[in-house]
Amino acid sequence: MKALVLQGIKDLAVQEYDVPEIKPDEVLIHTAYAGICGTDKALYAGLPGSASAVPPIVLGHENSGVVAKVGDAVTNVKVGDRVTVDPNIYCGQCKYCRTSRPELCEHLDAVGVTRDGGFEEYFTAPAKVVYQVPDNVSLKAAAVVEPISCAMHGVDLLTTHPYQKALVLGDGFEGQLFAQILKARGIHEVTLAGRSDEKLANNREHFGVKTINTTKEEIPADAFDIVVEAVGLPQTQEQCLAAAAKGAQVLMFGVGNPDAKFSVNTYDVFKKQLTIQGAFINPYTFEDSIALLASGKVDPLPLFSHELAFNEVEDFVSGKLGKVSKAVVKVGGEEA
Ligand SMILES: NC(=O)c1ccc[n+]([C@@H]2O[C@H](COP(=O)([O-])OP(=O)(O)OC[C@H]3O[C@@H](n4cnc5c(N)ncnc54)[C@H](O)[C@@H]3O)[C@@H](O)[C@H]2O)c1
Ligand SMILES: [Zn+2]
Ligand SMILES: [Zn+2]
Incomplete structure (x- = not known):
């Protein structure tokens, strides 16, 4: 499969990767779209996002797709489900995780930051951060549940x-x-x-x-x-x-x-x-964000300006692309 790999500071290249293996509590996702934002610009330039990205790494913390495989311990999604992923994986053991402020976790992992994300045809995530997308929400809109959820968290505060x-x-x-x-x-x-x-x-x-x-x-x-x-x-x-x-x-x-x-x-x-x-990142807000998309009260699609291929992502992260309202990378598209 094709993967857009951050190989080092300001060094992105399309590579041929094996489809990743899953652990018992993980899900393999056939990527549909991956949103792209200022955090990706920072990670490309060698600066941290919510956490530091250590190359080689596949970015893509905003994403959507279709479940291709589930581990034996997964109960919340099945093969064929349309899904989006909350990139942030909290440790569950630190003071912040145990006092209802997981966003401040001392050991934050993140899909598309510390582990491979949506800029590849198939990526994996623990089932606990995978959310079903209702039928009336497109996978393109679902790719930006993460940025919607960051704003939702701000409003929740x-x-x-x-x-x-x-x-x-x-x-x-x-x-x-x-x-x-x-x-x-x-x-x-x-x-x-x-x-x-x-x-x-x-x-x-x-x-x-x-x-x-x-x-x-x-x-x-x-x-x-x-x-x-x-x-x-x-x-x-x-x-x-x-x-x-x-x-x-x-x-x-x-x-x-x-x-x-x-x-x-x-x-x-x-x-x-x-x-x-x-306000820092997006704890406990994916359910609300998906509900706002499903009800039509929030509609990100009129804000989208660019649909990029892997080989155009570098133009965005290096700032060459000019005026961008919102760009998504079309990986597999609506059918994934
Ligand atoms: N707190 C969080 O969890 C969180 C999550 C996502 C993004 N962010 C941050 O939120 C900010 C906005 O994110 P975004 O994705 O919309 O970025 P963006 O780059 O799409 O938007 C920034 C906007 O600010 C405008 N702008 C720049 N200078 C301005 C000025 N002097 N007056 C008025 N407008 C001005 C630009 O024209 C642009 O439209 C960024 O700083 C981003 O890093 C925070
Ligand atoms: Zn983002
Ligand atoms: Zn923690």
């Missing part, structure tokens, strides 16, 4: 109410998903702020959100009860604190440069009684 006004700063794939999820969770007024007229118009049309193009318009100060930062720059982090109303919750979702700092007026934090909340 907030207290949401219908009266709130929400701002999402950042019109990348995650910011656009946040806008839909906040609406699905009952927030009546959601504003998406970003820099692309095209993406903002797409979100107004498809999802009925308000928009602000930050290159032309100011974000209102002290105006939003929920503020989601989905860029990861000091400048946008500071904009988010300025936009926060009294009593607001500010979700710091964007991943900053490890050395970057933003400045906070601590008097503002006191006077506005702000909650500043971080």
Whole structure:
């Protein structure tokens, strides 16, 4: 079978691999699609994602496919099932795993990061991270349950109410998903702020959100009860604190440069009684994300812009591809 292998820093090549063997508690998946995101850019450049990737490794932490084989101990899926995989495999033994915060696990393993993922025709995963995809959800949409689940986890960390006004700063794939999820969770007024007229118009049309193009318009100060930062720059982090109303919750979702700092007026934090909340990956959110796809309350397909072959992935991870709203790698396609 064909596998797109990260052989070293900034070194990707298509190789002929054997179909992997499974352990008794594992599932072999015939890959349909694999989503591709900024984490893959970091791993390609030799930087860590949620964990470090040690080459040679097959990336592809966002994925979907059809079950080709199951180990003897597997009870939750069978051959032929359409599935998607939560890449994060928690140890179950550390302090964080045993206090309902597995995302902070001390020994995190991840499909497509620390073990081979979806950029190959067949990959394996432990059954405990494999989820069935309902018939009315395409495998292309199912390939992005992981990024939907990261945004879901961020929202889970907030207290949401219908009266709130929400701002999402950042019109990348995650910011656009946040806008839909906040609406699905009952927030009546959601504003998406970003820099692309095209993406903002797409979100107004498809999802009925308000928009602000930050290159032309100011974000209102002290105006939003929920503020989601989905860029990861000091400048946008500071904009988010300025936009926060009294009593607001500010979700710091964007991943900053490890050395970057933003400045906070601590008097503002006191006077506005702000909650500043971080968010890391996607524990316990796959079921909810799949349900939102099945109900149609979240639809990622209008946000997709590129469908790549293995030999085009390097153009994406090296930044050569230009404007990308969301790219997926078509491995086997809808029939896998
Ligand atoms: N916390 C988590 O678990 C988690 C999970 C996934 C992604 N992330 C992070 O969330 C952020 C967004 O992810 P993404 O996949 O949407 O990335 P992306 O690259 O698709 O989107 C980033 C967006 O920010 C916009 N942007 C850049 N500078 C801006 C500015 N000054 N003002 C307004 N918008 C600006 C860009 O135009 C782009 O649309 C990234 O930092 C990513 O690493 C965090
Ligand atoms: Zn990702
Ligand atoms: Zn653990």
